[in-house]
Structures are given as C-alpha cells and as structure tokens.
Amino acid sequence: MTTDFISPAFISGILSATLRMSTPIMLATLGEIITERGGVLNLGIEGIMLFGAASGFLTTLATGNLWLGVFVAALCGIALAMLMSFLAVTLGLSQHVSGLGITIFASGLAMFIYRKAVGSPMIPPTVKPFTPLSIPYLSHIPFVGDIFFKQYLLTYITWALIPIVSIFLFRTRIGLRVRTVGQNPFAADTVGVNVNLTRAFCLAIGGAFFGVAGAFLTLAHQNMFLIDVVGGRGWIAIAMTIFGNWNPLSGCLGAMMFGFLDALQLRLQIVGVKLPTHLFLMIPYLMTVVALVGVSRKATVPAGLLKPYRREEKGG
C-alpha cells in the first residue's frame, strides 16, 4: 500500500486534482486582489460565490446550457458586488460589516431561490457538468500531459487570467488608477480620477469572478447544488490575498497550496490510508493560518484599504 504513494499515477492524480480544485479559489483570489488593490475589502465573497453556484446551477438546469449558467452567475456576482459598492463606497459604511451583510444576505437568498425552484426531492437534481478538455498533442505527453492539459476550459481561462490581471494592474491606465485609488485616494481625486467609480468598477470585476467561481463548483467540480458547496473557499480567498501580498501570481500560488492539501487529503482517504478524515480536512485551514502568521510581518497593505473616501469633510 505504501508504494501507492509514490506511483506516478498517484502523484499525477494529486497534482491534476490540485489544479482542478484550486480553480475556484484562484478565481476568487484574483477578484479580491483587484477589489482590495482599489481599497475595498469585500467580505461578501462567500455569499456571492454561493449565489453564483445556485444561480448558475439553476440556469443550466432550466436551459441545459452550461455557459449560459456561467454567464448568469457572473451577472449575479456583479449585481451583488454593486450592492456592496452602494453600501461601502457610495455611503461609506463599514466595509467589514457591509461585506458580512452581503454574505449573510446572498447565502440566504441563494438557498431560498434554490429551494423555491427545486423543492426538496429525495434525489437532488443534477446537471451534465463540464467535461475536461484535452488539449491535442500536449495532453499526450506522459505524466505532464495528464496534469496540465486535461483540465476544464474554465481552469485554462483562470490560468490565463493570472497574467491578464497582472498586466491590467501594472501596465494599463485603468490599473494605475486602481492602484492609486487604493494607495492614496486623495491623490487620485486631485488629478481628476473618480475614486468611487473606480472602486465600484473593481468591485464589479471581483463580483463577476466570484460568481463564476461559484458556478464552477456546481457545474464542473460537482454537478449538483449543496448548501455547503462553497465550504469556506471564499474566506480562503481573502486569506490568500493577504498571503500573496496582493500580487496575482503569489496569491494564486497560495490558492494552489490550499488546493493541494485539499486534494491530498481526499486521495489519502481513497487510497486507504487510515488517518482520521476530519483531522485531514483541518490541515488546509491550519496551514493557512500558519502561512498568514509568517507573512503578516512583511505585508504591504494598500494604504487606502478600509477607509471610505468622502470629500466634503472639513478637517485636514
């Protein structure tokens, strides 16, 4: 049995599962990095992901079209993010509590619409999920091909988003504005950048990513909707944003670390290693806390994070 550990099939299985299972976390992390770079902490991720999961699933259930489900999930994510924007940016309310409100509201609403649409049948409805896409030629490479080139299209898109988000943040006009708004909103305002609009824009992009990440969970990873389908991944994304020092690549590497631990504990169970399931399930969260401790000393937080920006305040 111990030899099963080191067999190529086992290892390639784990690594392939890692890439697969970290997709939603990576997407959510990228979305939160953009949002926080703009100066807003969005604690609503968990709820928006659940709502994306439910709305995407229900759309596909009704229409049979997977990509339509993804699209609707993205739209719903944007809508919820706009609600967050109204509370935290336009009204300048506490970002912490606004985000928590969104999570509680969106989670409740997700379960509400699912139950209303589907009822409580004995066997929960399923959809025909996405199938992994084998890239011609590359997927035939032994070992490497199995790991990298037999993933969902959504996963490939997520990988492509890493350089895209980096380029967006560091090489485009809007990216410079986003970063300035997040570091010194006063500086941005005095050169004519609309601070609140920029923040709303960041929230919207984040919301779209969160919605799609949620849809991935019900349309690819699994093929049904369960109440705990998100399982804390939204919070992990927030942790990974800090862990990656607000950088798209390192944030996603952190997400992959989490995905690896997640995949590992699943594999070890299947292989029959007699270790308590739940202790293993705990490891990813524990490791995340440890990682955060290691990283928090050097973290360079966007200086304008958490502060609402209001102009007409005489003080200064």
Added chain:
Amino acid sequence: MIGLSIVKRKPLPTRFKVILPVAAIVVTILIGSIPILLAGGNLLKAYSSLLHGALGTRFNFLETLVKASPLILTGLSVSFAFRARFWNIGAEGQLFAGAIVATAVGVYGTWLPPALVLPACVVLGFLAGGIWAAIPAFLKTKLKVDDVVTTLLMNYIMIHIMGFLLYGPMQAAGSSWPRSEPIMEAAHYPTLLAHTRLHVGLVFAIVLALAIWFINTRTVLGYSAKCVGTNIQAAYFNGINTDMTILKTALISGGLAGLAGVGEVCAIHYHLLMDISPGYGYTGIVIAMLGNLHPIGVVLSAFFFSCIAIGSQTMSRMTGIPVYIEGVIEGIALMVMLVALLFMEYRIRWTRK
C-alpha cells in the same frame, strides 16, 4: 446625471439610538416582503403565519423564548468584541468549543460530585470558548495577523475537530451517526416551567446581558475596550495596555459564545451532534449590529430574530415560502441597520450634474 453625496450633519440626539433599530426593523420587514412576493406568497398570510408561529400560542411563544437564549449569548459575544474593534467572526467555532467541553464533562465526568457537574460544564465551556477566541486575539496583537480571517478559519478548524471527535473517540457506542453519548442528568439545565423546554439558560443569558452592561459602563476594562475600539492609537498613547484589553475582550467574547454551546448541549439536545448550531455564531453578528452593540439592544434584537427563526418554520409549512427566508431577512436587517446608523451623523444630498 443625478448623483448623491454624503454630507455631515449635526448629530441626532441620543434618543434616536433607540428609534433607529425599530425603524430598521420596519424597513427590513418591508424589503423582506419582496422575496416573499416574488416567490408567489400572499403577504398577509405569510406574515400572519410568521407571527402566529412565533407568538401565537403558548407553545410557540415558549419555543421563541427558548431559541432566544443562544442568540442572546452569541449576540453579546459579537457585540462585546466589536465594541473593541476585535472582529470576532468566530463565534460559531467558539460555540462548538464550549459544546464539546460541556459534552465531555457531561459524559465522562461521572467521578465528579453531581452538584458540581453543571457548574463544571458552564465554567469549562466558557473557558474553552474564551481560549478559542484568545488565540486569534494573540495573533492579532503580537503578530499583526488580521482577525477577520483568523477567527473565520478557526471556525472551520473547530468544525473538523468536532467531526473528528464525533466520528471517533466521542462517538456513541454502536452508532454510525456523528453523535455523542447522552450527558448525565446532573448536567441538564433545570427547566423553568414544568413540561416545557423553557430552561434556566434564558435567565442566565439575560443576567449575563446585564453583567456585560455593567462591564461596559462601570469597569476599567469596559472603558479601555471602548477607547481601544474608538482609537487604538490614542488609547495606547495614553497608557492603556491595548494588547491585554483586546485579549481580555476576546476571552469574554469567546466565553459567551462558548456558553451558547453549553446551553445547546445541556438544555436542548443533551448530547453533541454536528448540527448543534444552525449558524448562531453568524446570526450573532446581525443581532449585535441591530442592537447597536448595546447589551439591552442585543437582548431585544435576539428576541426579534428568534421570532423570525421560529415563525419562518410555520410560514414555510403554511405558505410554501422556503424557510431560508430567515437568512434573507437577517442579511437585509444588517444592511438596513448599517444605513440607518449612517443617518445619525450624515445626510444624503442629491446633486444634479
């Protein structure tokens, strides 16, 4: 294009602090009607069945009171922490910690004199929750780790510890469900009213609310916590030991949530199960905000949400509106309350460009 801007106003007099939550509740009920209507429900039937389910009969009313007990405790837990700007999102995990320890004492504490069993459950459950909250507080003060993320992650760690215990060492003999042995009689909370589920935990919770009120207004810790929560830099400058203040706040906050867990085991279920809490820790956040972080506000707010929780089950049975409307109303209440609080200090000005 019409825009709006937020403009400072002369602060409203303090009596508005009481009016605001009431106004928020009214607005919440109005907005909450939208999903009900969209789900095809008859508003009148929906709300009347909710009211009836919560308060309509003696049985219903008692159930509402019973449910208020853990909600008061988690509400106190979160409000006490938030007052010091310790963002304790981990009340759920702290609740589980208290529940686990209370179960352990209640099942395996047979060597204790019977009169000490219940006090031991309470005290140790309080400590367990307190320690679970103190860990993220320590990480925050000494290592500058964000408390929102750590308290949250601790929830998931504790869930899995509980899963490990309930599928393993603490699992009831011969059962395949994740459930512990029942606790001994000596660990049961006394009932207040014979043949009902109304137990002393409710009185206990209200007494604790008064205690927290006392701590907030009459003790050095309460004053320091208020200062740390308002402006930690000024507090530190003026000689307040901010680290200890946050740590003590976390201990008490976690302890209160732990007591909610103790109550669920020792008064309701009499053993530990995975579903020991339907999210009381998270509801506590909404309760705390709606109560404006004030202990009395928390008690009233907890009662309101208890009505919603119990009533929505009846509503769901009678109108087909999914019981999850409870979560929707919670979320709406939180957001409405936040907006309402804004009006204490600011006015909205519509601008035309």
Added chain:
Amino acid sequence: MDRHPVIEMIDITKRFGDVTASSEVCFSLFPNEICALLGENGAGKTTLMNILFGYYSCDSGEIRIDGKAVRLSSPKDAIAHGISMIHQHFTLVPSQSVLENVMIGVEGGFFLDKKKAKQRLLAIEAQFGLDLDPDAMVFTLPIGQQQKLEILKALYREAKILIMDEPTAVLAPIETKELFTTLKVLVEHGRSVVFISHKLHEVMEISDRILVLRGGRNVAERRKPETTIAELASLMVGRELLERLDCTGGEAGKTVLQVDRLRVRNAKGLVALDEFSLDLKEREIIGIAGVTGNGQTELSDVLFGIARPEAGTIVIDGKPVATGSPISMIEAGMARIPEDRITTGVCMDLSVMDNLVLRDHDKRPFSSMGLIHGRKIRSYAMERVRQFQVKTDGIDVAIKSLSGGNVQKVILARELAGEPKIIIACKPTRGLDVGAMETVHQTMLRQKERGAGILLVSDDLDEVFLLSDRVIVLYEGRIMGEMSAKSLDRDRIGLWMSGVAS
C-alpha cells in the same frame, strides 16, 4: 498696461454644516504674477482655493476664467481649465515611481506608454530647471524633491495657474530659496501662482500682490511695494502681534529631565536621531527648532514612550525610566501633548468627559479595584472644563464637535492635571487660530512659573522664539547648535536649520 484678470472669484460663500468658512469672498488673479493669500489658520484661504480647484463646491458666488463664467464641479474641470493645486498634504503615492505619480490621470492610451511619458517629463524638467529621476521611488525622495514632483505634476498637465498651499511649511531655508527660484521661472514662462501662507517674511519676499483674509472674509488687498510686514501683520490678525512675553518666574531650578546620547532609527531602519543629549531644568522652556523631518518626530516619540531608542538613556528626577512604554513616562510625571491631536491625542467619537480621564481612568480617585467611579469623574470633568474655559455643550458631547482649539484645551486640561514636572509639547498650536494659540502659550508660561520644565518641539519659529529660554536646532538628526533667548539671532538659526554650521 491693460491687464485683465485671468481668474475672478466673485462673492464666494461656503458653509460646512453650521460653520461658514467663506463669506462673500472676492479674489482675482492676473497673468504673470505671484499673488499671495495671507491669513492665519482658519481664515478660509485653503477653502477658497479648494473651491477654485473644484474640490469643494461653493454655496453661492461666481467664478470666471478669462472673463467667462465657469462651473467647476470637480478637480477634473479645474485641470481642464489649466488650474492645478498643490496641497499641504502631498498627493503622492510613496510606493510608486516618480513617473507613475506624474502620469496618473493623463496617461494617454489604454496601455501605459512609459517611454513617451518619460520623454515628455524630462523635457519639462529641462525647461523649468527641475531635476528628478523618473524611475526613483517617491518614498526615497526628500521632502523638497517631493514638492518639486508635485510642481512637475502640475506642469505635465499644462497648468497655467498653480495654487500652492503653505508650500514652505516642510522646507528648510535653502529649499525655500530653491522653490522661490522655481516660482520665478514659472512666472517668466507665463504662468501665474497663488501662494497661500501665513508667513509674513516669505510673502513679502516672493509675491507681487497680497490679499488678506480673516474669518472667512476679505480684509485688504495690497501691492508689495505699497506695504510692510508690520501692516500685513496687523491686517492679518486684526491687532498688534505679540511681543516676546517675559514672565516672572525666577531662575531655572534643578534638572528634571536628562537625556543622554539618544540614537533612534526610523521606520525604514535609518538613523534619524543621533547623539542627542539634553538637560531640562525646572522653570525653563527649551525649544527644539528645525524643519519637520529632521528627527523631531523620532525624538518626541521616544520621549512620549511610544518608540524605543537604539541607544541612550532617559533620566527623570534622577531616576532612569524605561523606554518604549507610555506608562512609564506617565508614571514618571510627564505631561505629553502629541503632535497630532486627532490621531494620538483624543478619541474623537468619545465624550469630552471620557477624553478628560483617558490617561488616569484606571487610577484613584477615578477607579479602584477595576470599578469606575462615575460621579467622581463627572465632577472632575466639569471642574476641568470650567478651569480651562473649554467651549462645549456639556461634558457628554462627542469631542469631535469641538473646535480644534477647544480639543487642545481638553488635552491640556487632561495632561496638566497633577502638576507635572515635565511637559513635552509637540506643535501645540498647529491648526489653531490666534486666540487659541494665545491661550496655549499663556498656559505654558503659567506652567513654567509653577515650576515645570517644558520641552517645546515646533516648526513654528515665531512660537519657539516667543516662549523659549533656550533654542536647540536639529538638522538631520543631530544638534546643530544651541542658543539662549537673550542672544537670539534669527539668521543664525536659519542657517543651522539648513545644515550650515556657524
């Protein structure tokens, strides 16, 4: 010469809630001139210019540019009309480069074309004689250079009109001279400058025309050749400026505070203060002068107990005190007036009463055994408010509804309770109007008479000269020199502040 104003502001009125910051103010600016807006703190200069810059909107009044009425509803509009404002608090992002700070808002295409922007920036630098490395990170630049960057930002946006708000507040005398040279170059190239200041010497040196504001209203307008510093001073203040106050107090007594060879590193790990030693005696005031950023903050942070020195000792009343602990300083009998009232001095959302016991709430008589004695605190608070004549609607209102001067009075009322032996005061009159300033100064002199030793850290030379018995000048973290009040030589102090030993 027929001169039409390039900017006209007519009857501008602006209110913030109850407070009227500007009342029917008129201002005009002509081409190729430097016009000074003179007034004390709170006179409404910054507010007026913020309206011109589009950052604030005015409640009534009209703005005309080149004779045409315009609506400026945001800085974007103002910039489009060629108006740029350089605020007191810099609008720079320290973690970004010079180039990125300049480019923001006027980047050009979708993708950042850094090459083209760099070329344009270097051309502008050459034209105006400003020298900055486009790839340097802003946090590495000294303050004088950062200000030049702000000017470059404005020029990059083709500003015709430059508004500078108290630009010399953070500059050393040499840097101020450089700034004035730059401004003159700008005017030669057809620009106009509005120079907001309360520093009479500088206003007389640099401006062509001077507009005086007081209490949010116009007071006077003068052309430089027609006026004098003395006249401007009395116009600005409404009465004669105070002469140095000689108080009766007797000679300095025994040493109360001994600082020996302090060395302090700043947040970046660089040595910000070195070989700093000081003997403070009873009944004396020592003024620490110097341009902001030369070690004063590090010095005061160590003395306050919120920072630890790398080397050196502090002895109070003959007993060494532990550093890095606010409590040890408080218990040693030190009164501390921090530089930033709002961030470090008070909890703005708490009541006046709560703020009055912020320091001593956990000691007798205000509390015992962990319990607070509410009634004792209340009567104490009412007494202190009366004694210090704090203007407030009762002790239960939130302190943020008080004016800056009254907040400072509360801090003084709190810190000076218990007859402290040592008072460390950092920029105690920053942002206060003349009346409040006088109160603070009177209070400090009374404390000196009572027997306290006072260390006054301030970048306001007038204040330092007014109060101190001895003046120590800091430059780049070291003591440049010490001078007694009797032989005060303002020019020599200025040289020391610029790093010129003499």
